Amino acid sequence: xxxxVAEFIKRTILKIPxxxxxxxxxxxxxxxENQLQTINFRQRKESLVQHLVRxxxxxxxxxxxxxxxxIIYTQFHQHQKIWDVFQMxxxxxxxxxxxxxxxxxxxxIAWGTQYTKPxxxxxxxxxxxxQTPYAFTSSSRLRRNAPLLGQIFETHNSTTPxxxxxxxxxxxxxxxIIHENIAEKExxxxxxxxxxxxxxxxxxxxxxxKLETKFKSDLNGSILAEREEPLRxxxxxxxxxxxxxxxxxxxxxxxxxxxxxxxxxxPNKRMNYFKIRxx
Amino acid sequence: xxxxxxxxxxxxxxTATILxxxxxxxxxxxxxxxxxKEDCTSELKVHLAKSLxxxxxxxxxxxxxxxxxxxxxxxYSLQNTEESLHHVDASFFxxxxxxxxxxxxxxxxxxxxxHTVVKLVHTYQSPxxxxxxxxxxxxxxxxxRLVRMLQMCxxxxxxVSALNxxxxxxxxxxxxxxxx
Numbered sequence: 001x002x003x004x005v006a007e008f009i010k011r012t013i014l015k016i017p018x019x020x021x022x023x024x025x026x027x028x029x030x031x032x033e034n035q036l037q038t039i040n041f042r043q044r045k046e047s048l049v050q051h052l053v054r055x056x057x058x059x060x061x062x063x064x065x066x067x068x069x070x071i072i073y074t075q076f077h078q079h080q081k082i083w084d085v086f087q088m089x090x091x092x093x094x095x096x097x098x099x100x101x102x103x104x105x106x107x108x109i110a111w112g113t114q115y116t117k118p119x120x121x122x123x124x125x126x127x128x129x130x131q132t133p134y135a136f137t138s139s140s141r142l143r144r145n146a147p148l149l150g151q152i153f154e155t156h157n158s159t160t161p162x163x164x165x166x167x168x169x170x171x172x173x174x175x176x177i178i179h180e181n182i183a184e185k186e187x188x189x190x191x192x193x194x195x196x197x198x199x200x201x202x203x204x205x206x207x208x209x210k211l212e213t214k215f216k217s218d219l220n221g222s223i224l225a226e227r228e229e230p231l232r233x234x235x236x237x238x239x240x241x242x243x244x245x246x247x248x249x250x251x252x253x254x255x256x257x258x259x260x261x262x263x264x265x266x267p268n269k270r271m272n273y274f275k276i277r278x279x
Numbered sequence: 280x281x282x283x284x285x286x287x288x289x290x291x292x293x294t295a296t297i298l299x300x301x302x303x304x305x306x307x308x309x310x311x312x313x314x315x316k317e318d319c320t321s322e323l324k325v326h327l328a329k330s331l332x333x334x335x336x337x338x339x340x341x342x343x344x345x346x347x348x349x350x351x352x353x354x355y356s357l358q359n360t361e362e363s364l365h366h367v368d369a370s371f372f373x374x375x376x377x378x379x380x381x382x383x384x385x386x387x388x389x390x391x392x393x394h395t396v397v398k399l400v401h402t403y404q405s406p407x408x409x410x411x412x413x414x415x416x417x418x419x420x421x422x423x424r425l426v427r428m429l430q431m432c433x434x435x436x437x438x439v440s441a442l443n444x445x446x447x448x449x450x451x452x453x454x455x456x457x458x459x
């Protein structure tokens with residue numbers, strides 16, 4: 001095994017907190033059960049790491065295997081990074097992939113130049129949701145490498161078959177129940193489908209609207225309605241999965257369909273920070 | 280203006296029909312599923328509507344009991360109920376209407392004051408039931424209760440009529456005259 005690969009594996013394992021070590025090693029699925037059983041996880045981390053690196057050497061770990069371990073570590077610690085979104089448009093690199101259950105592909109890219117080999121210690125991570133044209137990336141070096149990113153997407157195009165989703169309404173077929181508003185329900189379902197599509201939404205955690213608009217009121221003679229200056233107001237929506245939550249509002253009867261375009265334009269405009277002013 | 284009348288149609292043999300009116304679709308569906316699991320001597324039929332008037336008001340079904348479900352967390356829910364009430368004939372309020380308020384358990388989420396609902400219910404001289412439909416245990420109990428009430432309103436319990444039930448269920452303490 002190359003010295004650089006050994007060093008890379010050693011540094012990656014050192015980053016992993018002890019309580020996550022076994023989980024991550026199992027997810028990596030590179031070292032065998034037998035090998036894992038020979039390890040004493042209670043010893044000091046330094047000796048533990050040395051032992052693990054020796055085991056990797058025995059199995060002739062390659063750079064790809066090491067990169068995969070790095071991806072898994074980053075997946076577990078994704079919250080420690082800040083992610084930017086880039087749209088795909090169309091040097092030597094090291095690229096590794098890992099698929100997850102949410103139809104997301106995690107890509108790790110280590111960048112090199114004409115003269116140097118890829119730098120494994122400053123990789124870019126990209127998360128690509130296969131049903132959308134969007135990719136989330138982490139790294140400040142990206143601006144330089146964006147055209148290269150486009151190249152990679154073209155060659156490594158994922159051919160995940162699109163899931164067949166049951167488009168029918170999930171209505172209880174019990175004949176003792178009569179839904180008086182079935183026509184309305186179907187309309188809402190149709191509009192929701194047209195607005196959001198059939199596939200899982202990209203994961204977004206918040207959206208922020210900065211309003212600088214005049215106060216509008218139905219009540220005549222309301223004090224605020226007579227103000228000439230715009231009212232400044234900040235609205236923040238947050239959720240573990242904001243777009244799915246918005247998608248479920250109308251079918252749940254909490255909001256009318258169609259939803260306000262201010263909410264539904266988020267994926268389209270590729271923004272989640274908005275400033276709204278009167279025309 | 281299309282209005283539901285209780286005696287517009289002849290009762291069907293051995294059938295009890297309940298109409299649930301409310302905006303909280305998912306909760307109503309669960310309540311209905313629980314109700315249909317109950318033992319009932321007559322055949323149970325459930326109509327679920329978001330609001331009144333019913334779209335099928337050209338040929339309205341016979342209804343034995345109307346339950347208006349108000350979600351205390353949603354002003355929209357209360358508004359919807361108030362507007363729907365205009366489409367119910369006065370004779371329904373002789374024991375064939377009741378109100379169900381959900382969400383009282385989570386006080387911090389309530390955007391409607393309980394007093395507002397109590398006043399509304401008192402105006403319509405009908406019983407008010409409280410039940411957090413989100414909690415499975417409470418929901419199951421309420422389902423049982425509604426089925427029993429339905430059977431009485433439907434005339435399937437000998438010796439008890441909807442009007443009897445109404446006088447038993449109505450709270451003797453309405454809001455005081457000054458509050459009205």
